[in-house]
Amino acid sequence: MTGKSLYNVAVVGATGAVGQKIISLLQEKKFPINEIKLLSSKRSAGTKIRFNDKTITVEEATPDSFEGVDIALFSAGGSVSKQLAKEAVKRGAVVVDNTSAFRMDEKVPLVVPEVNEEDLARHEGIIANPNCSTIQMVTALKPIRDHFGLKRVIVSTYQAVSGAGNQAVEELEKQVEQYMNKEEMTADILPVKGDKKHYPIAFNALPQIDVFQDNGYTFEEMKMINETKKILHDDSLSVAATCVRLPFITSHAESVYIEVEKKGVTVGDLWKVLEEQPGVTVMDDPATQTYPTPLQAANKEDVFVGRVRKDLDHEKGFHFWVVSDNLLKGAAWNTVQIASSLIQNNWLQKK
């Protein structure tokens, strides 16, 4: 495969919220594609999607769909990845998987290119794209850790509805209409599709993202905790997370508290290393009310950081606010970045 200049690419989950963004980015970034296959569940097969100057019919994803495919980008949910990712690898494809199916598998690199790109080199066919809320946080933590050490992270998230898929966005919009028409709001999807209870998200906040684990944390919270340690290669790092779904459509925001290892670090020091970090834009000027917001970050690829300030009691403690488009850097853009890195570094071949 090495040395090819054009690649056969499959997008699994082509009609979903993240799949649609991946398809847009592959065109926009002029990804070196020979042939593209758009795959989905049986239900969505037959959908027609424009790609560059062609109209492509979405096909049902089956093991044989991956014959001849070099790179398969999966974002059709964990069960589809569990069923088909290894089938794709068997047939010679490298899989970049956007679900939680393989993220904590020791053999699977979990990668944010600006943070741990070198982990891609040791893949065995599957690479995992981290959880959206993890990606934006570790992108901001990376330069801080590298320069000042990092002992502890406590994060409270403010997460957009699109992270739960297109149906959740439609549910929010339906509830907003119901509310404005003074009708009772009805809920069938959020907080978690298929879970026992559903609550309105419009004009509300739901402190549950993904299902509850036995330890009282939600799976989303455990993803942030475990993935952050794995990506930063630091099992001794303390990470705590509270994840909350909120009534906006795009971009996750996070209120992050950190403790660094080095003494005497200033807010100016943090600004400097954040400004130098690829993929990060600092937006932080209280005098002009400059800080990132979900609406401002939407449709942008960067991770935006603001409200950087020193803890008033703890010399090594700092607080900041991180915002990024959950479907772009949090999903589709990070996936496309991984695929591009594999090509540019000649890492497509399995180890």
Added chain:
Amino acid sequence: MTGKSLYNVAVVGATGAVGQKIISLLQEKKFPINEIKLLSSKRSAGTKIRFNDKTITVEEATPDSFEGVDIALFSAGGSVSKQLAKEAVKRGAVVVDNTSAFRMDEKVPLVVPEVNEEDLARHEGIIANPNCSTIQMVTALKPIRDHFGLKRVIVSTYQAVSGAGNQAVEELEKQVEQYMNKEEMTADILPVKGDKKHYPIAFNALPQIDVFQDNGYTFEEMKMINETKKILHDDSLSVAATCVRLPFITSHAESVYIEVEKKGVTVGDLWKVLEEQPGVTVMDDPATQTYPTPLQAANKEDVFVGRVRKDLDHEKGFHFWVVSDNLLKGAAWNTVQIASSLIQNNWLQKK
């Protein structure tokens, strides 16, 4: 004044979001009123408001409005309180002030009745009602501190638009309509009326509540930090806050991290003391997806606590989620509770 059984009460800011709630509660709780005066700015004077079986005309608040008033409940903004609270005291009234004007004044008790009711006894005419986001947090912290000690608090808030007044609520509703009609959203009020810049709150999150201070924290964040220490009488307590405005109308939510002093405390221990705390309702059962939300807490007087869990790395660390109606326990209800306590304890007379 002691021994009276009915009192002359003035409500200053009678047409505002909090004033309206105070008026409702005075009726609902059958507050022992002889005569009620509803006061406001010149602009709102003349408004007619039903109180029990009478229609009362709102009058412009002037120093002389307080002649003969026993209890004056202020919630018309800090500048009105600064101008008129001492005038009311001069004329014999006890003032319960719902603004930030006097909260950090050493001579002014800052009171949440379930937490530090006894501080009321030492008032000199003015009692301050704490900030909404502080009240609900300290109500939950109180029994934890009493039983297990408290070293540290880190809070990230999820605050409702009604905390910024009726105009902010109207702005959110206007922006939601603009959004649904695919028009551009216009912003003139939030994050802070009269500040330099305004951003849409609908489908967004604004990490600014009240104006920025020189230290990079917002005034709302400093209120939470300073008021918590004052109410709990503990200057050595570490408190950090990040305050965020969100697109819902009623109830603030808070993601709180605490470190207790005692070793070996369990989640069950926290549940127990929270359940015994007056004014607190525990709603916490992951198995049935039971936790408080802003919509559920709206129009209720209690502070609701859920998502109580132990930090996975720190033996004395715990996380929880606190929700309460910001206009009730966060403002009007706490104000009426203070006034009732003054009467019941014979504390109306100035010390």
